[in-house]
Amino acid sequence: MKTLHKTLALVALASSSAAFAAVDFDSFDTDGDGIISKTEAQVNSQLVQLFDQLDTDGNGELSKEEFSKVQ
Numbered sequence: 859m860k861t862l863h864k865t866l867a868l869v870a871l872a873s874s875s876a877a878f879a880a881v882d883f884d885s886f887d888t889d890g891d892g893i894i895s896k897t898e899a900q901v902n903s904q905l906v907q908l909f910d911q912l913d914t915d916g917n918g919e920l921s922k923e924e925f926s927k928v929q
């Protein structure tokens with residue numbers, strides 16, 4: 859029973875974080891150009907705080923690859 863609960867918890871965690879990753883980039887990228895601009899990031903204060911850290915090439919925009927480091 860204990861093991862089953864552990865497994866279920868892991869499955870729930872894995873599927874929810876996958877859903878988060880799949881949904882979020884596109885929901886932030888409101889103009890659909892494949893990158894998140896600083897303006898688009900404003901909707902999430904956490905993302906605003908992380909923005910400069912995530913923007914590893916320093917071009918002021920987050921690519922899908924840069925954004926994927928959020929997880």
Ligand SMILES: [Ca+2]
Pocket residue numbers: 886887888889890891892893894895898
């Ligand atoms: Ca965009």
Ligand SMILES: [Ca+2]
Pocket residue numbers: 913914915916917918919920921924
């Ligand atoms: Ca960048």
